[in-house]
Amino acid sequence: MSKSLQAIRGMNDILPEQSPLWRYFEGTVASLLDEYGYRQIRMPIVEVTELFKRSIGEVTDIVEKEMYTFDDRNGDSLTLRPEGTASCVRAVLEHGLSNNGQVQKLWYIGPMFRYERPQKGRYRQFHQIGVEVFNLAGPDIDAELIALTWRLWTRLGLRDAVTLELNSLGTSEARARYRDALVDYLSARKEQLDEDSKRRLGSNPLRILDSKVPETQALLVDAPKLVDHLDDESREHFEGLKARLDALGIRYVVNPKLVRGLDYYSKTVFEWVTDKLGAQGTVCAGGRYDGLVEQMGGRPTAGVGFAMGIERLILLLETLELVPEEISRQVDVYLCALGEAAELEGLKLAEGLRDRLPGLRLQVNAGGGNFKTQLKKADKSAALFALVLGEDELARQVIGFKPLRGQGEQQEISQAALAEHLATSLSQA
CATH class of the missing domain: 3.40.50.800 (Anticodon-binding domain)
Known part of the structure; x- marks a missing residue:
């Protein structure tokens, strides 16, 4: 007998009894984004591989190990998008949406693809809602994005289930100085590092800060701190963001080890995390990427955004029994x-x-x-x-x-x- 056909591991069907909750969540987010003046953009799920190598970074885990990449019939290397920011920036550049300093406040929704070990809340095809803003450089727009997500948690009943973590990565120059100091510190203690951190030491040392290995985390206690290497501009920007969050009454924790896994971030980075889902604790994350547009061939353009994982947030609603009864009818x-x-x-x-x-x-x-x-x-x-x-x-x-x-x-x-x-x-x- 022939083997029965099944969905690819880590790529799941969303069945009719599950769809009402998805529609409720997506509709709630879409309505909120309309209220804040964001417009929807839709991008292809397949892009040339070079787009992600240039934007995300060739030595990141995503590019090195997780992308679905293949050659098409013309011999061109294509990749199923692993995240949305690079595609959005490409679309903005291609269509001239940010020319002459035009402010763009955009959002998108759709599937992303990463070859990872499937587990609850972590899949090979997963869905995100992303928001990107171009040509606004101040901390006011950073604060608006965080306030927007804070209002979303309120509408969904999740406000007490999530915590906001903040950090500033500084400019690329400040980050380079810190990188050198961190590499010097860790190189002198290389034998005490776990194998993955040893590999990252020569390619992407800032990701070592995010290591889950207890021995490595103990070693980092006395490591140089990124905050001590921030430039004045980044420090002022970060203080401006915190002042606005304080004014709004939005609680946060400054996490100096928060670096995110993508090379394009600068200045503000943030994550909304929960302790209700086990290991998969991040439900929404983002930050600034002021150099990304220029890195991809455009003019210097300020950029900031975030993405939220739909599967994890739906799982959180179900775990906390916050699914409105009426949506099942x-x-x-x-x-x-x-x-x-x-x-x-x-x-x-x-x-x-x-x-x-x-x-x-x-x-x-x-x-x-x-x-x-x-x-x-x-x-x-x-x-x-x-x-x-x-x-x-x-x-x-x-x-x-x-x-x-x-x-x-x-x-x-x-x-x-x-x-x-x-x-x-x-x-x-």
């Missing part, structure tokens, strides 16, 4: 009709209700069946009300109106008054 009203004449009249009645009550979630029975069978299907649909139409009701121009969730007894309503009665009943349910 996909049907408001189920129409049962017995007999061909009633079925024909039921179709017309249903379309008339949809005309008069936009947004009404009305399911018409299909596949026949007696009334008992149809009412069972109505109950299974989780609808609030069933409409019952048979030969007798048809002759008298009425329809049976049956509450399905304990809101009263069945009654008869004239077809002419049905839309108004239904609207009232739904508003009170």
Whole structure:
């Protein structure tokens, strides 16, 4: 027998019973971004490999070990996007969106791909919502992005489940000075480092600060601190950001070991973390990348943004039992009709209700069946009300109106008054 076809490991189907929560989350974020004046952009999921090598950095874990890269039929090296910022910057450059200092406040949503060991909250195809802002260099926009996410946590009920961590990486020059000091310190203690940190020492030493190995973390206690190597401009920017967060009452923790895993960050970096999901604690992260546009061939352009992992945030909502009960109901009203004449009249009645009550979630029975069978299907649909139409009701121009969730007894309503009665009943349910 041939092997049954299955989804690729780490790339998951989102089933119908899961989709309402995804739609609720995505809709909540999209509405919030509209309120703050951000516009959506959609980019391809496949880009030339060079884009990610130039932006993320060739010696990062993502480029070295995690990208899905292949040659197409023309022999060009292409990659499934592992993150969204590089693609967004490429689109901004290609279409001249940031020319002449134009401010752009953009957001996007979609799948990203990384070859990692799949585990709960960490997948090979995962979904992100990302936000990017161009040509605003001050700490005020950094604060707005953090305030925006803070408001999102409030709307989702997650405010007490997440903690904001901040750091400043300084300019590239300040970071280079710190890199030299850190390499000198760690090189003298190289034999005490774990193997992964030894490898990073010659390629990406700042990532050693993020090591999860307890012995390496103990070694870093007396290591040089990035804050001591910050330039005045970066220090002033960071203080300005903290002052704004203080004014808004947004609590934060300064984490001097927070460096993020991408080469393009400068000045502000931040993460929203939770202790409710085990090892996968980061649910939203970002920062400034003021040199990235120029690095990719554009003019010097300030940039800042963040991305949030949809799977992890949905998992967090489920873990904390914060899924709104009403989103699981996909049907408001189920129409049962017995007999061909009633079925024909039921179709017309249903379309008339949809005309008069936009947004009404009305399911018409299909596949026949007696009334008992149809009412069972109505109950299974989780609808609030069933409409019952048979030969007798048809002759008298009425329809049976049956509450399905304990809101009263069945009654008869004239077809002419049905839309108004239904609207009232739904508003009170």
